[in-house]
Amino acid sequence: MTRDSESGKDGLTGKDGLTGNVFHGPAPFQLGDRNVQINHIHQAAPRRRPLVLTGTAVTTREELAAVIRGDWTAARRQFFEGAAATGAPSDGWLGLLTWLRELDGLTAEDLTAQIELIDHRLRDERLPADLKLLHLLGWLDPAGEAVWRGTPVTVESLSEALRIGRLGESGPEWELYRDLCEGGLLDALSRFTALSALRGTQRAWDEAWDSWRRLAAEVPGLPPEAQEWAESGARGLLLAALLPYPESTTWLRAAREHVAPPPTGEIEWYDWLRARDGGSDTPIGWLMATDFTAYAAAQAEQRRRQAAVDRQNQRMTTVLDHASALRDRQWADYERRRLTPTARLGAVVRATLWLGAWGATTIPVAWIMWGWAQPDIALTLSWYLVALTLAAYAGGLPRVIRLGAAYQPPLRRVREWADGARADPGRVRRGLIRAGVVVGAVLILGVLLHDVGVIATTVLVVPLLAAVFHFARIGALHDWADEHQERLRDYRSRRADSGGIPQNIVRDVRSPSARIRADAYQAFVRQFIGLDHGGQDEDRDNGRRDR
Numbered sequence: 001m002t003r004d005s006e007s008g009k010d011g012l013t014g015k016d017g018l019t020g021n022v023f024h025g026p027a028p029f030q031l032g033d034r035n036v037q038i039n040h041i042h043q044a045a046p047r048r049r050p051l052v053l054t055g056t057a058v059t060t061r062e063e064l065a066a067v068i069r070g071d072w073t074a075a076r077r078q079f080f081e082g083a084a085a086t087g088a089p090s091d092g093w094l095g096l097l098t099w100l101r102e103l104d105g106l107t108a109e110d111l112t113a114q115i116e117l118i119d120h121r122l123r124d125e126r127l128p129a130d131l132k133l134l135h136l137l138g139w140l141d142p143a144g145e146a147v148w149r150g151t152p153v154t155v156e157s158l159s160e161a162l163r164i165g166r167l168g169e170s171g172p173e174w175e176l177y178r179d180l181c182e183g184g185l186l187d188a189l190s191r192f193t194a195l196s197a198l199r200g201t202q203r204a205w206d207e208a209w210d211s212w213r214r215l216a217a218e219v220p221g222l223p224p225e226a227q228e229w230a231e232s233g234a235r236g237l238l239l240a241a242l243l244p245y246p247e248s249t250t251w252l253r254a255a256r257e258h259v260a261p262p263p264t265g266e267i268e269w270y271d272w273l274r275a276r277d278g279g280s281d282t283p284i285g286w287l288m289a290t291d292f293t294a295y296a297a298a299q300a301e302q303r304r305r306q307a308a309v310d311r312q313n314q315r316m317t318t319v320l321d322h323a324s325a326l327r328d329r330q331w332a333d334y335e336r337r338r339l340t341p342t343a344r345l346g347a348v349v350r351a352t353l354w355l356g357a358w359g360a361t362t363i364p365v366a367w368i369m370w371g372w373a374q375p376d377i378a379l380t381l382s383w384y385l386v387a388l389t390l391a392a393y394a395g396g397l398p399r400v401i402r403l404g405a406a407y408q409p410p411l412r413r414v415r416e417w418a419d420g421a422r423a424d425p426g427r428v429r430r431g432l433i434r435a436g437v438v439v440g441a442v443l444i445l446g447v448l449l450h451d452v453g454v455i456a457t458t459v460l461v462v463p464l465l466a467a468v469f470h471f472a473r474i475g476a477l478h479d480w481a482d483e484h485q486e487r488l489r490d491y492r493s494r495r496a497d498s499g500g501i502p503q504n505i506v507r508d509v510r511s512p513s514a515r516i517r518a519d520a521y522q523a524f525v526r527q528f529i530g531l532d533h534g535g536q537d538e539d540r541d542n543g544r545r546d547r
Contacts, residue, residue: 261297
């Protein structure tokens with residue numbers, strides 16, 4: 001008895017070339033791509049040709065499965081790649097198909113699974129070659145080890161792919177996770193006995209993923225980073241929650257216990273999702289209890305830190321306001337002391353003594369130069385010098401009154417003033433110029449008195465008196481208020497709106513060290529209230545009272 005595989009007919013062929021039916025029993029029944037004729041004629045099984053893969057001839061399902069596990073790439077290339085440009089099947093595919101059809105010893109269940117494998121898996125052009133090979137391996141040796149692209153796939157590797165791979169961008173765990181997300185891999189793995197619990201997981205995962213994406217699209221106020229994770233990495237955790245293995249449940253529980261959820265009412269979008277997650281044991285519930293609890297806790301912590309910064313800024317603003325007010329009060333007290341009637345009267349007395357001393361110093365110059373030969377000229381010059389002193393006094397008196405206690409000529413510090421003048425070459429040079437001007441003026445006025453007379457010289461002196469009065473009035477003369485001017489500049493520069501905060505204070509206020517922040521805080525306060533001048537002010541006042 002021979003089989004005509006191409007015609008699809010079964011029968012006996014005689015020497016005369018005539019063909020007839022030996023058994024007139026039931027008609028053959030169709031099963032996939034083969035016709036099965038039930039005969040009661042006992043004969044030897046036809047001799048099958050072995051399938052050669054990577055130089056190894058295989059005749060059984062287990063042998064082919066072992067070769068595929070050993071060289072995944074070669075099996076994929078031979079069976080499912082290398083088709084002709086015209087679309088005709090490759091020799092490797094045709095050889096595999098023939099070999100599968102000629103397998104013997106198959107049960108009815110094996111035959112049904114083989115037909116489903118060939119028609120719906122291996123011939124599906126939409127299915128990637130790797131998935132076809134995995135389906136083939138699952139049918140050849142379901143009790144053996146599951147292998148994907150040459151790497152064994154176990155419960156542990158699936159769990160690690162979901163725990164680590166979803167967080168990375170490279171590595172074997174990430175590659176397996178990427179392939180899982182592409183779809184179809186779970187169904188192919190479920191063919192193996194060790195992973196048979198995965199049956200139906202792919203469908204449940206797709207449904208959970210669709211439900212989650214719809215829910216995430218409606219959540220109000222979801223932060224951008226959480227929104228990005230909801231559309232990518234969250235998918236892996238949904239599958240981890242669906243895996244029927246304790247390995248994934250273990251790290252899911254550890255992740256849930258690692259972070260505490262924020263209080264209710266603190267993060268609005270988190271409360272909104274928790275109210276719609278379907279319960280803590282659902283995939284979305286696990287996702288909320290792990291990944292998005294971490295996002296919510298981080299946002300809550302960020303809000304608390306920002307609130308602390310705002311409170312600190314508010315305290316700084318309050319302190320600054322109080323410091324500025326204290327500084328203004330200190331300045332107002334200083335101004336009030338400086339401008340009291342007593343202080344102004346004391347300033348007038350000091351101006352009188354100081355300018356009187358200068359007048360008394362210049363008069364002997366006239367007598368030294370003219371008194372020995374022309375006493376009348378020396379006397380007239382003395383009156384001229386007195387008039388010039390009075391003009392300077394009259395012009396500068398209003399300014400002296402405005403300065404009040406700030407007007408401090410060196411009446412009792414002449415020696416100190418002289419020592420400072422000697423230490424400053426510029427001051428010595430200016431002093432010599434002024435002395436030369438006085439001597440020159442006395443000499444010129446004496447010559448004019450001698451040559452043109454008193455009346456003409458007096459007429460010439462009047463404009464000089466007016467000039468001295470004018471320059472004294474506009475402040476061209478030294479006002480002896482250096483300390484006051486320094487105080488005024490210091491007060492204006494330390495006001496809160498002056499922008500004069502040193503950069504080191506600005507930097508140290510943001511330091512993570514509490515001690516550095518405290519020091520910067522104190523320096524910041526001193527910057528505006530001027531406490532470092534308080535003791536000096538009291539010392540100055542005490543010194544003045546002692547003098």
